[in-house]
Amino acid sequence: DQQVKQNSPSLSVQEGRISILNCDYTNSMFDYFLWYKKYPAEGPTFLISISSIKDKNEDGRFTVFLNKSAKHLSLHIVPSQPGDSAVYFCAASPFGNEKLTFGTGTRLTIIP
Amino acid sequence: DVKVTQSSRYLVKRTGEKVFLECVQDMDHENMFWYRQDPGLGLRLIYFSYDVKMKEKGDIPEGYSVSREKKERFSLILESASTNQTSMYLCASRTGAKNIQYFGAGTRLSVL
Numbered sequence: 001d002q003q004v005k006q007n008s009p010s011l012s013v014q015e016g017r018i019s020i021l022n023c024d025y026t027n028s029m030f031d032y033f034l035w036y037k038k039y040p041a042e043g044p045t046f047l048i049s050i051s052s053i054k055d056k057n058e059d060g061r062f063t064v065f066l067n068k069s070a071k072h073l074s075l076h077i078v079p080s081q082p083g084d085s086a087v088y089f090c091a092a093s094p095f096g097n098e099k100l101t102f103g104t105g106t107r108l109t110i111i112p
Numbered sequence: 113d114v115k116v117t118q119s120s121r122y123l124v125k126r127t128g129e130k131v132f133l134e135c136v137q138d139m140d141h142e143n144m145f146w147y148r149q150d151p152g153l154g155l156r157l158i159y160f161s162y163d164v165k166m167k168e169k170g171d172i173p174e175g176y177s178v179s180r181e182k183k184e185r186f187s188l189i190l191e192s193a194s195t196n197q198t199s200m201y202l203c204a205s206r207t208g209a210k211n212i213q214y215f216g217a218g219t220r221l222s223v224l
Contacts, residue, residue, distance in 0.1 A: 009152070032211055043116070043202055043215030044155070089154060093211055098143050098162060099170070100213060104154035 003027045004092050006103035014111050019077040021106050023090035026071065030092040034100065035064060035075045038087045047088075048075070077108075085110045114139045118203050118216035125223050131190040133219050135203030143206035144186035145213060146170075146178065148199040155202065161186055193223045 005024045013019045021035075031052035036044035050057040050064045050073070057064050063076045077084055087107050091100040119134035137144065143162050147155040147170075157170030159178040167178050175197060179187040186205075190197055200220050204213040 004154075006154075034212065036215075041121075041218070041220075043204075043217045046212050046214070049210060049212065091155075098206060098211065099145075099157060099160060100211070102147075102155040104152060 001026075002104070003030075004090060004101050004103040006088075006090060006106050008106050009104070010107040010109070012109045012111055013080050015082060016079045019075075019080045019084065019108055019110070021075040021077075021088050021090075021108065023073045023075075023103055024071060025073075025092050027092070027094070027101075028071070029094040030101075031095045032093050033064070033066060033073050034091045035062075036089045036091060036102075037084075038089065038105070044089060080108075080110045082110050082112055084108060114141075114205070114207075114214040116203055116205055116214050116216040118201075118219050120219050121217065123219060123221045125190075125193050125221065127194060127223060129190075129193050129223075131193050131221065131223075133188040133190075133201055133203075133221070135186045135188070135216055136184050137186075137205035137214075138184065139205065139207070139214075140183065141205035141207060141214075142183070144180065145204040145206070146176075146186065146188045147202045147204065148172070149202055149218070150199050158188065193221075195223050197221065198223045 034049040035047040038044040146158045161180040203216045
């Protein structure tokens with residue numbers, strides 16, 4: 001049972017435009033959410049997080065939105081740059097739990 | 113900067129061999145994790161250690177065991193490697209603040 005779902009395996013976006021990556025979850029106990037970025041032959045690197053007491057968190061070009069009623073979060077990257085081409089994973093955990101549940105990933109390609 | 117080091121980037125082993133994957137972190141983190149990453153399946157948790165000599169099964173522990181004799185080192189053991197264990201293996205350690213996990217570069221294991 002996939003508790004964290006990323007339904008788009010891939011996404012292509014023109015350089016300079018907005019990239020929107022989506023993630024849905026089913027476990028209502030999840031209250032902390034993270035996005036990781038992964039380049040080929042490297043480990044995932046932490047990008048941005050949000051707790052369930054917020055609906056938005058921003059860090060430079062990256063913004064994460066959380067819609068708890070819809071059990072949906074999204075990552076917005078604006079403007080998109082060629083270096084943003086990578087696989088993006090969303091992850092979630094319940095309060096006080098050390099373990100993360102990851103989605104299957106979305107491969108983002110930025111077209112110059 | 114947190115550093116998580118995995119001893120090998122690439123490994124080729126034969127079916128039935130015993131395989132050791134080593135991971136070392138330099139941030140005095142209590143929690144360490146082993147995942148495998150497969151196309152279309154995302155990151156799946158194999159085992160988790162919340163302290164020295166303490167371990168907990170993840171979602172897919174079958175065919176694997178772990179060892180944590182020292183806080184900085186977490187080893188994944190494939191007792192008798194099989195072809196379906198060909199995968200990318202990722203080690204992570206966790207800081208208590210904000211439940212962020214930091215990953216190593218990964219070990220790509222091929223079992224022939």
